[in-house]
Amino acid sequence: MRTVDVARGAGYSVQQIRNLERDGVLPPAERTAAGHRVYAEIHVDSARAYRALAVGAGPVEAKQIVRAAHEGPPARLLALLDAVHARLDRERTRLVLAREAAAQISVEPIADVRPADAMGVSELAAALGVRASTLRHWDAEGLVVPDRTAPRGTRRYTPEQVRDARIVHQLRGAGHRIEPLRALMPDVRSGHRRDTVAAALAAREAHIATRSHALLDASAAIRAILGPSTA
Numbered sequence: 427m428r429t430v431d432v433a434r435g436a437g438y439s440v441q442q443i444r445n446l447e448r449d450g451v452l453p454p455a456e457r458t459a460a461g462h463r464v465y466a467e468i469h470v471d472s473a474r475a476y477r478a479l480a481v482g483a484g485p486v487e488a489k490q491i492v493r494a495a496h497e498g499p500p501a502r503l504l505a506l507l508d509a510v511h512a513r514l515d516r517e518r519t520r521l522v523l524a525r526e527a528a529a530q531i532s533v534e535p536i537a538d539v540r541p542a543d544a545m546g547v548s549e550l551a552a553a554l555g556v557r558a559s560t561l562r563h564w565d566a567e568g569l570v571v572p573d574r575t576a577p578r579g580t581r582r583y584t585p586e587q588v589r590d591a592r593i594v595h596q597l598r599g600a601g602h603r604i605e606p607l608r609a610l611m612p613d614v615r616s617g618h619r620r621d622t623v624a625a626a627l628a629a630r631e632a633h634i635a636t637r638s639h640a641l642l643d644a645s646a647a648i649r650a651i652l653g654p655s656t657a
Contacts, residue, residue, distance in 0.1 A: 427465040436473030443473060451476045451492045468651055472496070475647035482640035483510040491644075495651045503648075510641065517601050517634055524600035525627050544573070544582045553588075554595050561591065567604050569594050569611050593623060600630055 427435075432452075433443045446452045447463075452472045455463040472492055479488035487510060494503040551558040564570045565581065570591045572581040583591065590611065597607060610626050 429463055432465045432469050432473060435470040436477060438473055446473055446476060449489060451489050453496055471647045471650040475644050475651060478640045478644035478647060482637045482644060495648050514634060514638055521600045521630055524596040544584055545588055547581050550583050550588060550591060564594060567608055569607055597626060600627060602630060
């Protein structure tokens with residue numbers, strides 16, 4: 427096969443195929459007397475495996491896994507694949523827990539609010555099991571912005587803000603990044619907690635499912651690289 431044939435078979439550009447060969451994701455191609463690359467089916471399988479793994483595990487791990495398929499031993503390849511699957515399993519477990527907790531938190535009534543119900547940074551950090559610096563970071567990012575007391579501007583979290591912090595804590599635990607949470611929290615604070623948080627968790631679940639399906643596709647390509655005789 428020519429470079430363009432491998433590119434078409436894997437859904438990449440010609441330059442991307444050359445880059446993957448340079449990075450060791452594709453085994454070195456044979457050369458004609460004139461210096462032209464000659465590829466085989468294993469190069470297409472390798473590029474397909476990398477493409478799927480880049481979705482399922484990320485590009486850095488994808489390169490490590492495909493290189494391991496070429497270089498061996500098989501135990502290292504299996505260990506790398508098991509680590510990716512285990513991470514996805516942990517993410518699914520955290521997602522289930524976050525969905526249950528967020529559903530309970532978001533419908534908690536806030537009534538009979540008293541000044542004494544407010545919490546300081548250290549108190550809330552201890553209640554959530556996070557560092558005080560984490561709460562300050564959420565404040566700086568606009569996720570959970572507490573009130574400030576005079577004259578020194580000490581942070582004090584109202585019961586509503588405590589509830590928002592608990593929701594952020596659960597969503598962060600489920601794998602949500604800061605930027606999407608920054609867009610989500612205004613809706614949470616405006617009273618659309620349950621539907622908004624449920625939608626965010628559903629999006630996270632869909633993302634995990636996409637990665638899981640990508641790993642299935644990668645497994646078929648990796649099996650083709652190893653050949654039927656590999657134990």
